[in-house]
Amino acid sequence: MSNKDNKDISRRDFLKTTGIATGTLIGGGLIGGLIGYNTNKTAVPTKPSNIGPHNTTNKTAETSEGKMFFTTDKDFNIVATATERIFPKDDLGPGAIDLGVPYFIDRQLAGQYGSNSKEYMQGPFSVGLPTQGYQTRLTRADIFRQGIEKLDTEAQKRYNKSFTDISDKERDVILTAFQKDEVKMQGVTASFFFNLLRSATLEGAYSDPLYGGNRNMEGWKMKGFPGHQMSYINVIEKPGFQKIEPRSLGMH
Template identity: 65%
Template sequence: MENEKKGVSRRDFMKTTGIATGTLVGGGIIGGLIGYNVNRDTVTDETTGNQQGGGQGQDHPTNVGLKFFTSMTQFNILSAATERIFPEDDLGPGAIGLGVPYFIDNQLAGSYGMNAKEYMQGPFEDGATTQGYQSRLTRAEIFSQGIAKLDEEAFSRFDKSFSEIEPEQMDEILTAFQKGEVSMQAVTSDFFFKLLRQATLEGAYADPIYNGNRNMEGWKMKGFPGHQFSYIGQIESEEFVEIEPKSISSMTH
């Protein structure tokens, strides 16, 4: 199967992450999302770049306007990295198909990227693995540096940009980051990798109103119903009930 050639299937990957057990909660994007970076009323036309009215319902259009990244080179590196973490396979779309890169871009431009809700004063010490955020850098700064380092490693090892190398070569570099083997300033590469992986997974499963989980495909793969007004019609059923998922945006119309 094609997904076996990629190393690890999404099904196996989910078993090794908090997504499968519901433990990927707290300290991430979702905890600070409400009220920030929400594309409530406008989307950007893919061909003209002009904003149009409309919510983020099931036919969730792509918001192609970048809010944080200033070059497509940076954005393409981010996209390639997220796709390796959450690849397309026989179960459904990967990170790119789900709009995860746009989700991360939008969040880095807001309170998540600037650590608006966290204490960011010194002293700054190397934290233990059980401790929370310890870096003097904001998430936006960490992502900017991390993406530059991904490209630097790609040129050093394979004489090409990260977005141009083979998938197996991308995996080699990402694994080096995960193991903390790449030198970074004021943060470790394994910490950057954790942020990148968590942001990727949250973008795949967040409500589409935040520009990820396009068309609620992430929810559909998990059989998650999204935001329903009520389950009164299904709660007494002894059989498993498949429910078409709904976005928060559907409740505002």
Template identity: 65%
Template sequence: MSEKEKNISRRDFLKTSGIATGTLIGGGLIGGIIGYGMPKTTKVPDKKTEKTNHNLTSPKGRMFFTKDRDFNILSQATERIFPKDDTGPGAIELGVPYFIDNQLAGNYGSNAREYMQGPFFVGAPTQGYQSSQTRADAYTQGVSMLEKEAQSRYKKSFVDLEGEQMDAILTSFEKGEVKMNGLTSDFFFRMLRAATLQGAYADPIYSGNNNMDGWRMKNFPGNQMSYLNVIDSKEFQKIDPQSLANMKH
């Protein structure tokens, strides 16, 4: 195996795996994007250039994370999972934090359509959601624990850490090494990772995938009314993506 093959980046993994497409995103479908499962040779922008109060600069509204600190912790965590690089924008630029925030404010956050009665035991990865806590509670605790770990290890807020320090904390979550109440930290990490990918590739009407750039990176056409004009073509068709919001009735 060549050095080039060994030095596959996190974004390269997403591009080449074929898993992280708009129709295949789901909880726990892929291995660790960050941390001990992948090498760290990809150069990503200095987080300090990315770190802004995005709630103040974006026209999108927050519906769940009312505190700037909590929202910015979530933002930086998603950016480490899906970083900006030379292939395209990262989680923050794609609006992933707003996607997660908006989802937590709805049925997803309250587990409204799921059985949430006891008994509660730690389940196998294939058993789905097993916690007594709602996703809204899990994210509230998870964000709080990210901050607590940062203060304990580095005496700084999570948003003020260097990228490698953030990765070290997120990797500890991924390995299940951080103590949480009512759920394991690896379960929370899998949930956060899945939601990050969903926000990067979901239809923009759900507040993520800004400018459909997540789709553009994978040449995914989005929601087209018809393919009749190209269906007989034997060549690959690069089609400008369309959101559900662009569809004419």
């Protein structure tokens, strides 16, 4: 395979070769694989300006859709830009921003997910193995706040610009540094934050639109997932693969 072929790998190719499209990849095994796959494709403008449900041209802050957790446009835009690099727009379909993933994350952080209110959060807080799950006194909301700040700090340190103002390639360098645990964070590792961000991005892309992401069920449409059907009785005996228009919980 030539260097050009390597550079032109699309998310469609990645999904096919990793087993995601067939449902064989489970347990959070997507280790940053989407980062950089569309580096030479235009996915996010260098300076995003607004994320809105009616304008799907990768924008950021000004929108009629309200935010529940993020109190500044800057923080929201950093998260939006980072999610778009993890799940970029390509020939297969929309990316994280167009799917409303930043709003999904905003709503999750404003609720029990962000406060860890249904989880045991008492000490001791020893440094655990990666297989031991949550091992920090910080809530997910705390981790995201610190992670967002660190993303911007790294951009300023490396490129003298905000994370939202650097190029896609430079964003990938920083996100990869987080994934490899090369950035120092307090009370939690950078790789743990990256894993939270990556997981939240994928959940927002593929969860029921009822929760704020997967706008217009485009994430499901890309995978041919039917969503929440009341019944399959009309197609269960038909031969071959049946393409079914997806349905959200909010449609029942």
